[in-house]
Structures are given as C-alpha cells and as structure tokens.
Amino acid sequence: MWLTYLEYFSIAGTILRFQAAAEPVQQARLTSPDICCEVIQRAGIPNIYFPNDTTYPERVESYWSLTSQLTPRCFVLPRNTEEVSVLVKTLVKETQCQFAVRSGGHSSNAGANNIEDGLTIDLSLLNSTTYNPATGLASIGPGSRWLSVYRTLDPLGVGVPGGRLGAVGVGGLLTGGGCSLYLYRQGFACDSVHSFEVVLADGNIVTASSEQNSDLYKALKGGSNNFGIVTRFDMTTFRRTPIWSASLVHPESAGNAGQAHIAGIKKWIDDVENYQNSSAIVFWSYRPALKQTIIISGLADVSGTANPPILNDLLTIPGAISSTAKFTNMSDSASATQAEGYRNIWFSLTFKNDEKTLAKA
Ligand SMILES: Cc1cc2nc3c(=O)[nH]c(=O)nc-3n(C[C@H](O)[C@H](O)[C@H](O)COP(=O)(O)OP(=O)(O)OC[C@H]3O[C@@H](n4cnc5c(N)ncnc54)[C@H](O)[C@@H]3O)c2cc1C
Structure with missing residues (x-):
C-alpha cells in the first residue's frame, strides 16, 4: 500500500513536490514560480506574505539556523486544516509549483523546511x-x-x-x-x-x-x-511525575574527565535496558572564551528518583566546575535555550556501544 501514496508524492529531498495527480490533467498547469503565490491568492487564501511585506523578514528570521533562512516567493500561513487542503488542491491541480512545509522551523537542512523558487506553507498558526x-x-x-x-x-x-x-x-x-x-x-x-x-x-x-x-x-x-x-x-x-534533572560541567583537562565520561556513558547505555527512566546527554563543547573544551552532562530521571544508581558513574566524576540538580516539570525542564542565528550542520551516527569508538568520535 505504500506505493499508493508514492504515486501521489514524489520524494524529492524533503520538499514536497507533487508530480502525479490522481485524475488526468485537464489543462496545462502553470509552471513559473512567479504565479505560485498569485494562484493561491486567487483561491481566497489570506495570510500570504511577499518579500515587500513587513512580516516577510520576520518569517525568514524565525528559522532556527541561518542555513534554513531561505527566501521563498511568499510565505502562506493557513489558519486551519481546510485552508491547507485548499492550498494543496490548488497547487497540485493548477500549477507545478514547488513548495516547502514548515512547522517549528528547527531543522537546519537547507531546503527541508523552506525553499527559494517556490512557496513555503508555514504551519505556525x-x-x-x-x-x-x-x-x-x-x-x-x-x-x-x-x-x-x-x-x-x-x-x-x-x-x-x-x-x-x-x-x-x-x-x-x-x-x-x-x-x-x-x-x-x-x-x-x-x-x-x-x-x-x-x-x-x-x-x-x-x-x-x-x-x-x-x-x-x-x-x-x-x-x-x-x-x-x-x-x-x-x-x-x-x-506525569516530577522529573529529576541534573547538569554538570567538567573541563576536559580536569584529571581524566574525558575518559571517565566515555566509560560512564558506555556503562549507562549497557544498563539502560534494565532501568528505563533515566536519560543522559553528554556534550563535548569547545568554548572560545574559556579557550578549552568542556564536557556538559545533562542527566534526568522521569520516575521521580533523585540520583538514580544507573547514573552514578557520571554523577561522581571529580573536578566539576558547576553542578546543579533539582525536581522540575516538563515546562521548566524545556525552558533552556540554545543559541539561534548561527549556521548549523547536524549529523547522526549509530554504532556499537564501544569505548574506543566513543573516544574516537
Ligand atoms: C536546538 C534543537 C534541539 C532539538 N532537540 C531535540 C530533541 O530533544 N529530540 C528530538 O527528537 N529532536 C530534537 N531536535 C531535532 C528536531 O526534532 C528536528 O529538527 C525537527 O525537524 C524539528 O521540528 P520542527 O517542527 O521545528 O521542524 P521543521 O524544521 O519545521 O520541519 C522539519 C521537516 O519536517 C517536515 N514537516 C514539518 N511539519 C510537517 C507536517 N506537519 N507534515 C509533514 N511534514 C512536516 C518539514 O517539511 C521538514 O522537512 C532538536 C533540534 C534543535 C535545533
């Protein structure tokens, strides 16, 4: 049955590009990107922002990473599902316009959530x-x-x-x-x-x-x-029960902090199958202001348990220059910010839980 949907949608990168409509095309569909936004306007969709509108630069800048801050022919902000339906129907039936779909705009892959020669359907409303x-x-x-x-x-x-x-x-x-x-x-x-x-x-x-x-x-x-x-x-x-959340910062140069973190992550991953309430994210981060690499551990437990034994090895690494722990809820836990307005590139890699590979990475 997947093929049924594949017929409707061509998977070209992450930009939605509808190529084969279900019914025969009655007339030549409009191809120039210039007309994409006008066709939508004529279909009665409001909230269309063109480059000369004051809202337009705000929409461009609302993307988390500069890599995604592209400049479409227009941004369209539908207010409800019916407007999304009219938008798609109109674009597919009357045009061959390319368009991108954006929700929170946090993906940093250029072209995933925004587009140059087409229009962007921005679901922010x-x-x-x-x-x-x-x-x-x-x-x-x-x-x-x-x-x-x-x-x-x-x-x-x-x-x-x-x-x-x-x-x-x-x-x-x-x-x-x-x-x-x-x-x-x-x-x-x-x-x-x-x-x-x-x-x-x-x-x-x-x-x-x-x-x-x-x-x-x-x-x-x-x-x-x-x-x-x-x-x-x-x-x-x-x-939901209270979330226990801890954050520790170590200079990589403190004792054998680097190796101790690698060993701690390895052990935590080995044990996670037996205790499923904890979470650990460890970042190696070069700080130009400090002229050194620091290791930040973001640790949590969602069962309401403080200092769960599974995290013990990571929690007891000596030499922390900062250490906080508290009970919190999801809103507070998610309130931390991460710097916006930079060029970002993200990759992920999956490998066997192995200290040597972790150290190499
Ligand atoms: C600072 C930061 C922290 C992050 N933390 C986490 C985390 O804790 N856990 C995690 O799993 N990920 C995390 N991510 C990754 C994040 O989940 C992805 O970047 C995700 O795509 C962001 O969702 P968005 O709605 O902002 O996506 P957008 O950038 O708006 O869209 C991403 C892709 O999804 C498609 N898309 C969006 N909405 C729809 C829709 N309604 N229908 C069809 N397709 C759609 C878009 O076309 C695009 O290809 C984080 C990213 C950043 C930058």
Missing part, C-alpha cells in the same frame, strides 16, 4: 493544544512549540513525550521520530501518536490511525517522509 480527559488524548497542532504543549499539559498532571528543548517544533519532531526524556520508557515520541489528521496530495483530509488508513499511519510514524501534510497529532498521554 496551527498551534493549539487541547486535552480530552475522557479519551486521555492531547490534540496538538503541528505548528506548536513543545514549550506551549507542556505549559498546557503540566497543570493537568499529564505528559506526552516530545522535544527536550521547548522552542523545537511539533510537526518535524513527530514526523521524524522524536527523542524525549521518556525515550527508553515510551519509545520514540511518534510511538505515542494515536492518530494523525493528514491532508493528502489531492487535498483530501484523512485520519491515519491503527484503525483507519493504517498503512499511512505506519508510514508517518517517524520516517520524515512526504506522504502528506499533518495538520493535527492526537497523542496518548500518561500521568
């Missing part, structure tokens, strides 16, 4: 979070940032697995998989998606869940693919 106590589901708009999701759910005592930093967007993280503080207990964040509301290439609005369109449901869970534009995520929630 689809940013509500509501909770239904009867079903236990949280309905979340793709343009939401995780901080706003947590701020809505924290007071209700429920949680969903999502981004560790609050500024990250919902749409890209959930269609891409999603590593949260709850990763080992709950799986990828996309594993908690109960159903997706999706606009397909023909403009139809469908639900994808284990019951309806289950092939599309499976395909959307973490593939970063282009099978449609997700306009709502219904996520299964859990009762």
Whole structure:
C-alpha cells in the first residue's frame, strides 16, 4: 500500500513536490514560480506574505539556523486544516509549483523546511493544544512549540513525550521520530501518536490511525517522509511525575574527565535496558572564551528518583566546575535555550556501544 501514496508524492529531498495527480490533467498547469503565490491568492487564501511585506523578514528570521533562512516567493500561513487542503488542491491541480512545509522551523537542512523558487506553507498558526480527559488524548497542532504543549499539559498532571528543548517544533519532531526524556520508557515520541489528521496530495483530509488508513499511519510514524501534510497529532498521554534533572560541567583537562565520561556513558547505555527512566546527554563543547573544551552532562530521571544508581558513574566524576540538580516539570525542564542565528550542520551516527569508538568520535 505504500506505493499508493508514492504515486501521489514524489520524494524529492524533503520538499514536497507533487508530480502525479490522481485524475488526468485537464489543462496545462502553470509552471513559473512567479504565479505560485498569485494562484493561491486567487483561491481566497489570506495570510500570504511577499518579500515587500513587513512580516516577510520576520518569517525568514524565525528559522532556527541561518542555513534554513531561505527566501521563498511568499510565505502562506493557513489558519486551519481546510485552508491547507485548499492550498494543496490548488497547487497540485493548477500549477507545478514547488513548495516547502514548515512547522517549528528547527531543522537546519537547507531546503527541508523552506525553499527559494517556490512557496513555503508555514504551519505556525496551527498551534493549539487541547486535552480530552475522557479519551486521555492531547490534540496538538503541528505548528506548536513543545514549550506551549507542556505549559498546557503540566497543570493537568499529564505528559506526552516530545522535544527536550521547548522552542523545537511539533510537526518535524513527530514526523521524524522524536527523542524525549521518556525515550527508553515510551519509545520514540511518534510511538505515542494515536492518530494523525493528514491532508493528502489531492487535498483530501484523512485520519491515519491503527484503525483507519493504517498503512499511512505506519508510514508517518517517524520516517520524515512526504506522504502528506499533518495538520493535527492526537497523542496518548500518561500521568506525569516530577522529573529529576541534573547538569554538570567538567573541563576536559580536569584529571581524566574525558575518559571517565566515555566509560560512564558506555556503562549507562549497557544498563539502560534494565532501568528505563533515566536519560543522559553528554556534550563535548569547545568554548572560545574559556579557550578549552568542556564536557556538559545533562542527566534526568522521569520516575521521580533523585540520583538514580544507573547514573552514578557520571554523577561522581571529580573536578566539576558547576553542578546543579533539582525536581522540575516538563515546562521548566524545556525552558533552556540554545543559541539561534548561527549556521548549523547536524549529523547522526549509530554504532556499537564501544569505548574506543566513543573516544574516537
Ligand atoms: C536546538 C534543537 C534541539 C532539538 N532537540 C531535540 C530533541 O530533544 N529530540 C528530538 O527528537 N529532536 C530534537 N531536535 C531535532 C528536531 O526534532 C528536528 O529538527 C525537527 O525537524 C524539528 O521540528 P520542527 O517542527 O521545528 O521542524 P521543521 O524544521 O519545521 O520541519 C522539519 C521537516 O519536517 C517536515 N514537516 C514539518 N511539519 C510537517 C507536517 N506537519 N507534515 C509533514 N511534514 C512536516 C518539514 O517539511 C521538514 O522537512 C532538536 C533540534 C534543535 C535545533
């Protein structure tokens, strides 16, 4: 059944480029990028921003990394699912315009969430979070940032697995998989998606869940693919307990701090299968102001346990120049910021849990 969707969507990078409409094309479709935005305007879609509008530079600068700050012919900000449907239907039927889809704009890959010779569908206005106590589901708009999701759910005592930093967007993280503080207990964040509301290439609005369109449901869970534009995520929630969160900073030069961290990570990964509530992220970071490399450990436990034994080796490395630990909730935990406005490039690498490979990396 995947092929059914592949016929609708060509997977060209991460820019949605609809090539084969389901029904025969009645007339030549418009090809010049200049007309893309006009066609959308004529279809009655408001919130279209052109380079000479004051809102336009704000939209460009709202991307986290300079690498994604491209300049499309226009940004279109739909207000609801129906407008997304009209947009897609119009673009596919009447034009061959290329377009990009953006939720939180945190991906740094140029062309993933923005475009030069086309238009950008910016889902920032689809940013509500509501909770239904009867079903236990949280309905979340793709343009939401995780901080706003947590701020809505924290007071209700429920949680969903999502981004560790609050500024990250919902749409890209959930269609891409999603590593949260709850990763080992709950799986990828996309594993908690109960159903997706999706606009397909023909403009139809469908639900994808284990019951309806289950092939599309499976395909959307973490593939970063282009099978449609997700306009709502219904996520299964859990009762949230306080989160224990610790941060330690060591100069790499302090004693054998580098080797001790590598050994600590190796042991933690070996043990994680037996204790699934902890989380550890260790960064090696060169600080020009300090003229040295520092090692930052972000450690957490989501079961409400302070200093869980599984993290002991990382917690007891001598020579820390800073060390904090506290109980917190998701909103506070996600409130940390990460510098914006730089050129970023990200890679990930998966390898066997091995100290020698870690040391080389
Ligand atoms: C500072 C920082 C911290 C991060 N922390 C985490 C973390 O803790 N855990 C983690 O798992 N990841 C993390 N990430 C990575 C992050 O999840 C990805 O960059 C993700 O793509 C961001 O989501 P977004 O909505 O901002 O995506 P965008 O940049 O808006 O989009 C990313 C991709 O997804 C597509 N897309 C977006 N929305 C939709 C939609 N509704 N329907 C169809 N396709 C869509 C876009 O077309 C694009 O190709 C972090 C990134 C940064 C920069």
